[in-house]
Amino acid sequence: MLTINLIRENSEFVINRLKVKNFNAEEIIVKILELDAQRRELQVKSDQLQSEMNRLSKEIGSLMKDGRKEEAEAAKKLTYSLKEEIKALTDRLPAVDSELRNELVRLPNLPYEKVAPGKSADDNVIIRQGGAAAALPENALPHWDLIRKYDIIDFELGIKLTGAGFPVYKGRGAKLQRALISFFLDRGESAGYREIMPPIVVNEDSGFGTGQLPDKEGQMYHVTVDNFYLIPTAEVPVTNIYRDIILNAEELPVKNIAYTPCFRREAGSWGAHVRGLNRLHQFDKVEIVQIAHPDNSYTALEEMVNHVESLVAALGLPYRILRLCGGDMSFTSAMTYDFEVWSAAQKRWLEVSSTSNFESFQANRLKCRFKEKGEKQTRLVHTLNGSALALPRIVAAILENNQTEAGIRIPDALKTYTGFDIIN
């Protein structure tokens, strides 16, 4: 959510920046400014009346004390009409407030100055590439055939237990999952992240805090009896730790890392091109989250990108890093880097990480602020997060790119975690 102050003071700037995201904000902003003026007018009036009311009440108090009953009664009569006037004004306030908020949440985050305009994924900018594509034999198999061949991931069994998109990992397939999780967490710890193990169901407030609610309600599994939601990403609980919190500037940056299973209903997005591990309802992911000082958040973003890159590189996967154009960026992001790994057997790029700076967009909703030493004023922090990394597509790429006659080679960096060097 953008701050009302920014819109009030710089509406032209906001409109122009949102054009980079192909978003026409003019109409909404006109409405916002109107509602904001209405809200303030109501507040000024009711504050004035309230002030008068408080003055009278105090007067009545001291009159009663002095035993001047009649004068007190006279003053009481004055309050009756005041009271009604105040009520008339304050009754209107919640409606205006919520209408204003409803408009505010419709505005996407402003893209950072470096973000290129563009309509679709075709306009994304390739920042870097790395890793060599493996030369595979003609009969190379896609991962959905490999997992059957070696009996390491079982979709049919998952359907029996739960439903489509809930695979069962078996034997070395399960061990590979555990190895990747530990590897990612350990690398994060070395990079200064504190490990968090959060709940994987959250309440409604948390859903609102990170913006999953009310918009993406249908994307989350909802535990209706208790009104809890299964998390779609660790970002939700880990970022909500800082909901309604005021940090000291010296505490920044806060760097947390968490492994959690993630649950996504993916309603409506199921299709032929999402076979196998490409899209699941339940998957594992290690997420890095930073709370940064606004002056340093882009340095933090670069640092996170470098960290994610080091992971992909350590696994020996061919990858590329894209800076998303305005049109391909998410609603909440100010700047996003996507990581893709090359899937040799599918002959396509698979997105394995999305690393973004949200600037103060999330923080405004979360009410996460910080205070500079010695200053009275609070300011919104900047929040950032990124996958480091999501497992399924990494597994898919490892399986496909590392297939040999003898079996699937485990990347060197993982061997100490798996305890074996081949799946056969």
Add this chain to the structure above:
RNA sequence: GGAGAGAUGGCCGAGUGGUCGAAGGCGCUCGCCUGCUAAGCGAGUGUUGGGCGAAAGCUCAACCGAGGGUUCAAAUCCCUCUCUCUCCGCCA
């Protein structure tokens, strides 16, 4: 799940209808003093939304778990909810 107690500022803790945004203590910040890992003295120290101001600042309103009610007036009385603690039950 059953019974009881409670929820006040960063923390502890007073406050049961009026001058309480809230005593006192701790902590923290600044200043003074003192020469020995510390003490003493003084001052300051919540959040949010407005108004005025170039700014420092001044000022108004709201907030004592949340929401509602009674009253001229509520931290204080009433109702609902949430959470915490203790005991019992169940249990990885």
